[in-house]
Structures are given as structure tokens and as C-alpha cells.
Amino acid sequence: MTAFDGIGGAYAENLPVIMISGSPNTNDAGAFHLLHHTLGTHDFKYQIEMARKVTCAAVAIDRASDAPRLIDHAIRSALLASKPAYIEIPTNLAAAPCAPPGPISAVLAPERSDPDSLAAAIDVAVSFLGKKLKPMLLAGSKLRAAKAEKAFLELAEATGYAVAVMPGSKSFFPEQHPQYIGVYWGDVSTKAANNLVDWSDGLLCAGTVFTDYSTVGWTADPKGARIFTADMDHISVTGHDFSRVLLADFLSGLAQKIKYNDATMVEYSRFRPNPTLQPAAEPEAALRRGEVARQVQSTLTPNSTLFVETGDSWFNGVQMDLPDGARFEIEMQWGHIGWSVPSCFGYAVGAPNRKTIVMVGDGSFQVTVQEVSQMVRLHLPILIILMNNHGYTIEVEIHDGAYNNIKNWDYAALIETFNAGEGHGKGYRANNGRELADAIAKAAANTRGPTLIECTLDRDDCSKELMSWGHWVGAANARPAAAI
The missing domain is CATH 3.40.50.1220 (TPP-binding domain)
Structure with missing residues (x-):
């Protein structure tokens, strides 16, 4: 079921993801069996019913003979709508023989305007x-x-x-x-x-x-x-x-x-505003958000793809100037905290020749940190700029409360846990501009695994854009109920 979170995000963000899921043996429903990995009832249809809410097409293959038609329908629907599709296959049908599919053009042929x-x-x-x-x-x-x-x-x-x-x-x-x-x-x-x-x-x-x-x-x-x-x-x-x-x-x-x-x-x-150059901070001065953004900006090339996590990273990234060819990834619609780490992992697998950079806050990072182990396993040279300001800063600016506080981690040292003595991930902590510049240089030389740079920031150090945006979004959320 955790996969449905990512599928919901793909639906909101218009991404044609194909989700293939197993389902119970076709004999179990008629035998009224209770099964593991279910809700403990005799109804096994709830999963496809849930899938229909977050996909453009959801099909369950109950007979092998239906597989070519239903699979083609699901894939074509996803490609045309640029939305996810769901295909459910019972455990005892996965290897069952069926007729071969027809020409691939039936799936790939584009839709035409009237x-x-x-x-x-x-x-x-x-x-x-x-x-x-x-x-x-x-x-x-x-x-x-x-x-x-x-x-x-x-x-x-x-x-x-x-x-x-x-x-x-x-x-x-x-x-x-x-x-x-x-x-x-x-x-x-x-x-x-x-x-x-x-x-x-x-x-x-x-x-x-x-x-x-x-x-x-x-x-x-x-x-x-x-x-x-x-x-x-x-x-x-x-x-x-x-x-x-x-x-x-x-x-x-x-x-x-x-x-x-x-x-x-x-x-x-x-x-038109005149271009303004962010001055470099004093090398030994305590690290500030603006200095982190300035140094990340200097790393961007036409071959870069920058992921910005939900939070102040949105505003830091949006303010940056992209060279021609650079790409920018933001989850503005779904807005799930933690999306950037697994997303940049998948992106780096699919686009290994691009330079993948992710800016992520400490709170969001804790949600999906386990995907860093996959980056280590596959030797992906992803640069992770982790903004450690001890909590959910974007939520603080919308509506503050004790629930925005989190337990601090030693993020830089965490990489060695994922390496487990055999990986090539690197972890560094930057307390000032000089240490950040040194860490970025070391990251550029590490082509055998991810590099995480933990940037230690004051809890109240956020962009003025986040402060303004948070005020207005908070006000919109707090509107009194309309009279009926």
C-alpha cells in the first residue's frame, strides 16, 4: 500500500508510471480463505478499487486470455493521459500462457487532434x-x-x-x-x-x-x-x-x-531588474542559507538536474538561474515531504549521464532516507545538499507548533551506515562557507557513490520568499467556514 503514495504523487504531477501488483490466487476468493497482506476479510477487490482513485486506468487480469487486451489498454492509457496505470495479476497467472500481443503501434500510436x-x-x-x-x-x-x-x-x-x-x-x-x-x-x-x-x-x-x-x-x-x-x-x-x-x-x-x-x-x-550577484560570505562565518544557495548555483551546468524538496528548498531553487540545458524538478501539486530523495534516485538510474543534485531539508530527509542505500548500492554520484535547521521550517512559516520539531541526527555520519564497509558514499558536514566549498569539491571527485553534505543552519534562517508565501498560504488555510 505504501506504493500508492508514490502513485498518487505521479497522478497529481502527470507522470505515466506503470504499477504492476500481485493479487491472491484465483482460487482463494471462492474458497473463502483469509490471507496475509490483506485486511483480513474475504473481500480482495479493495486494492484495485483504491487504485482506481489514483490512476487513469486500473485493470485486474482474472484470466490469462484477457492479459494482452487489458495490459495494452493500461499502458496506452498511461501514455496518452500522462498519468499512472495499475495492472493486477494473480499469483497463479503470472506465468500462464496467453496469445502474443499485436503490433506495438496499437499501444504507441499517438492521439490526434480533431x-x-x-x-x-x-x-x-x-x-x-x-x-x-x-x-x-x-x-x-x-x-x-x-x-x-x-x-x-x-x-x-x-x-x-x-x-x-x-x-x-x-x-x-x-x-x-x-x-x-x-x-x-x-x-x-x-x-x-x-x-x-x-x-x-x-x-x-x-x-x-x-x-x-x-x-x-x-x-x-x-x-x-x-x-x-x-x-x-x-x-x-x-x-x-x-x-x-x-x-x-x-x-x-x-x-x-x-x-x-x-x-x-x-x-x-x-x-527589468538588474542582475544581482550574491556576495560570497566570509569563509569562516557561520553558514547561512543564502551562502548555500550561492554555492549550489555555482555548481549548475547545462547537464545538471536540480531537485528541490518541498520546503525552503523550493524558494532557494526557484530563485536560481538555470543554464540552457539544465533541468529543474519540483513537486508543487502533490507537495509530499520526502519525495525528492527517492525521485532523484530513480531519475539518476534513468539518466545516468546527467549530474543530479538534490536540495532537501532535514525533516523531509528523515521520511525517505533509506533510498540513499540504493544510491550507494548502484554507485550513483548524486549530490545531496541537506539543509539541517532542526525541523519543518516550511510548516513553521505556515503554522508553528511543537509538532514541527524533530530529533536531530548525525546526517554526515549516516552515510557510513549505508556503506557498511563496502560502499563509496561520502558524508560531510559544513558549518561555514569554506567547509561547504571543500565538501562540494570532494563531491565532484566522488564518482562511485552519493555525497551528502550536511549544512548546519540556524532554525530561523529561511528565505524571505518562504516567509511571505507561508503567511498567505496560512491565511488561506485559516479562512472561516462559509455560511450555508
Whole structure:
């Protein structure tokens, strides 16, 4: 059942994960047996019923002859929806013979937009945007799931519009591109992106998701007649709604018809903030959050993928400038603490040639620390920047209480436990900037296993962005009940 947590996260974050689970022998239900690994009842269907809540397709194979059809259906559903699917196979059927599946094209063939709906949606978008004086683009977290990043870039360059991204889609549009104006996140936006987004009279939102977290407690929630929404498979604007229009097809088709209008870039040039360089701290001064972020920023390359854990790591990472090619992973929708450690492990297995870095708080780290042993076992050179501020700082800023305190660990020494005399993981503790720089240099030389750097921080040392965001999210959570 613990796997359902990850599957729920994959559903929320639009990730096509295939979960394959065993189930009881097909004879046990009719025999009214009680079995281990169950709820101790004669009902064995509850697991697939639970799976249906967190997947786009859940199938149970009760006869071997049904396997080709049901497995193809589950996999194709996951690929098309970019959501997880669940396949349940009884213990006595796993090796049972069945007919071979048909051509793989039945599973992999892409879905097509309805041509008439696509053409009509593009025409409406051309008319809508053509009447705006200050149109711009906003990229959302579903852009990648829709395989529409390339089409979005094509549209941006065809329009000349300013481009902002939401925090869940950081790195989906190149940050070194001249039309990039930062992360739109209300009061905690980067590069003053909120000034332009709030000022624009026409906002094309591509794959966007507006939640209490992404809108900073509903204080930055674009809506109304100025909003044109392009979702993964449908298009909507005031007075119009088109289904069976795939996002990539729509963006690419619109790029062929739209007129160039760089008014928002001209306006942005008037208030674009000057780049500010974070000064290096005194080498022996007590380590601060800002110095950790500055040094992590200096490690980023086009080949880097930066994971930021739920917490202050969100805000540290969102503020960083990504070189072209660098990727950024954040779990903004599901928001599960502890997700980054197992996620970066899986990512490093699947993308061994990329440089994987994770920023994680001590509280989150304690939830899924066991996955570090897998990094040691598979010799994965993941860099773990562990922010040790003795508790759940993000929760402190939303709603403080004794429950946000945790037992401190010797995190740097913990790596030797996972090594068990044979692994090549490294653990270091940094109390100041010099020690952190030395540890990062040693991590770069360790290609045979993970390196964990425990950064000792004051409990109250967090970003001003977290403080502002926490205030507004806390206020939204504490709204009194509406009268009925």
C-alpha cells in the first residue's frame, strides 16, 4: 500500500508510471480463505478499487486470455493521459500462457487532434490575441506532460511575447532566452515577472494549474476575460470551448498564424531588474542559507538536474538561474515531504549521464532516507545538499507548533551506515562557507557513490520568499467556514 503514495504523487504531477501488483490466487476468493497482506476479510477487490482513485486506468487480469487486451489498454492509457496505470495479476497467472500481443503501434500510436476543432481553436486564439495590446505567454506544469515544450518555444518566438513560467514548470522554457522574464508566483515571483503578468491584457496560459500553493494562497490567481486557457487536450476562453485539441498541435499551429507583437518585451525592458550577484560570505562565518544557495548555483551546468524538496528548498531553487540545458524538478501539486530523495534516485538510474543534485531539508530527509542505500548500492554520484535547521521550517512559516520539531541526527555520519564497509558514499558536514566549498569539491571527485553534505543552519534562517508565501498560504488555510 505504501506504493500508492508514490502513485498518487505521479497522478497529481502527470507522470505515466506503470504499477504492476500481485493479487491472491484465483482460487482463494471462492474458497473463502483469509490471507496475509490483506485486511483480513474475504473481500480482495479493495486494492484495485483504491487504485482506481489514483490512476487513469486500473485493470485486474482474472484470466490469462484477457492479459494482452487489458495490459495494452493500461499502458496506452498511461501514455496518452500522462498519468499512472495499475495492472493486477494473480499469483497463479503470472506465468500462464496467453496469445502474443499485436503490433506495438496499437499501444504507441499517438492521439490526434480533431482537425476541425483544432482549426477553430486556432482561429479563435488568433482573433483573441490580435485584439490585445499587451499579450504574453504563461507556461504551466502540464506543458511537459503534453510533450509541448518545443511547440511552446516555437510559439514564443513567432509571437515575440514575453514568457513567464509557473514554479512547477521552471526549466520548461530556456531561462537564457531573451523573452524569458522569470517565474510567476505572486509576491514571491522572480525577476519581477508578476508585474508584467498582472499588467498584461491578454494571457495565454499553456498547461497551467492554479492551486493554493501556486497562487500563494489565492493572491495570484489570473482569471477573467483576459485569460485564454490551453490545456493538455482542450482549449477554452470566454464564450468558446474546444475538446480533442492537443496542446502541442494547438501551440504549433497557432505559431504559423499569429502576428508578431513584442509590446510586453518593450514594456518589460523598462523595469527589468538588474542582475544581482550574491556576495560570497566570509569563509569562516557561520553558514547561512543564502551562502548555500550561492554555492549550489555555482555548481549548475547545462547537464545538471536540480531537485528541490518541498520546503525552503523550493524558494532557494526557484530563485536560481538555470543554464540552457539544465533541468529543474519540483513537486508543487502533490507537495509530499520526502519525495525528492527517492525521485532523484530513480531519475539518476534513468539518466545516468546527467549530474543530479538534490536540495532537501532535514525533516523531509528523515521520511525517505533509506533510498540513499540504493544510491550507494548502484554507485550513483548524486549530490545531496541537506539543509539541517532542526525541523519543518516550511510548516513553521505556515503554522508553528511543537509538532514541527524533530530529533536531530548525525546526517554526515549516516552515510557510513549505508556503506557498511563496502560502499563509496561520502558524508560531510559544513558549518561555514569554506567547509561547504571543500565538501562540494570532494563531491565532484566522488564518482562511485552519493555525497551528502550536511549544512548546519540556524532554525530561523529561511528565505524571505518562504516567509511571505507561508503567511498567505496560512491565511488561506485559516479562512472561516462559509455560511450555508
